[in-house]
Amino acid sequence: MSKRISKPHRPSKKGTKKTTYPRNENKRFIEDSVIGVSGFGFEFDVILSLTLLKNVSQFKRSSIKLLHSKEEMKECDIVLGYGGQYDPSLNLFDYHQKGFNKKYPGSSYLMTCSSMVFLKFGKEIVHSCCLKYIDPKGNSIKVTDEIIRLACKFYYLNRLESIDAILNGVLCYNSPTKYEPLTDGIYITSDYCNSIDDIKLIVTNEYKTFNSTMNLAIETAVLYHPVMRNAKSSLEKQGLDKRILLFDKPVKSNLIIQVEKELKCEGNFLFFIRHSPKGYFIFSINETQFVNRKSLPKSWRGKENEELEEACGEKGALFCHHSGFMLSCSSLSVATKLAIKAMTEE
Secondary structure, X not given: OOOOOOOOOOOOOOOOOOXXXXXXXXXXXXXXOEEEEEOOOXXXXXXXXXXXXXXXXXXXXXXXXXXXXXXXXXXOOEEEOOOOOEEHHHOEEOOOXXXXXXXXXXXXXXXXXXXXXXXXXHHHHHHHHHHHOOOOOOOOOOOOHHHHHHHHHHHHHHHHHHHHHHHOOOOOOOOOOOOOOOOOOOOOOHHHOOOHHHHHHHHHHHHHHHHHXXXXXXXXXXXXXXXXXXXXXXHOOOHHHXXXXXXXXXXXXXXXHHHHHHHOOOOXXXXXXXXXXXXXXXXXXXXXXXXXXXXXXXXXXXXXXXXXXXXXXXXXXXXXXXXXXXXXXXXHHHHHHHXXXXXXXX
């Protein structure tokens, strides 16, 4: 552990203040903070909590202490997954306690350590990431309270919700699918960590995933209100047109699904049409990864130009992906006609 550079504590003439833990009062940020984690074992939520805290000013230069007794908690500024207490005012974050029933706002699952940490520090974490975020065109974004609120919401849904569910023993694939399944190192536990250096290495690796997931959450937050407006506009149309969403930027299916939930029209949109400098594109909306709600007709797939025009019956069709999830064409009119035609064909 690095040496402390703060001056020794001098008792007040009014009397000595009772010691509490973690020791987080009157903290001087020029010294390293100490993060305590269980020395007896921990799960992935602690690893992710350590990753999140790298974006909190007080804990950017923190050292890690493995705890083997509650007495050692007095030496820490924050404690993760140890001590049997959840008290964000004291930086105590442990859900391993009888009768614990706290949930992240809007979630169906009990909080684990990482969602506890994010609930307290999430706005600071997201604000820090928003200031560094660059959109696909190389531009920074205007950081507003609404962007931060939405990015917090989408980061929880995209990353933390599944961790809360998994560590609380909730199965993903009970029909319908309850949360977005994870395929990365969710099951990494203290069995893989024989030293603090091992923990730091895993946190460094997780930070790469954190950056990509947080960037997706910020991107989704920026697009949320424009997509919501376009979705409402589509729903006002008649016939199959109301099942097509129009937009001029790439949109992930998870945002469309979230917008549908809020508009109480789950499963409505089958295709998403996007305009880009390269033309117009029809994309199938996928309910889960690699499973389209409605794929483009088999007779169109893998064909291009004149062969595709003959197969679909529309001039201006350019290329249809062999898996049936995407088609490019020359105009919005052609894209709309083909999307409607695809809804009625196999």
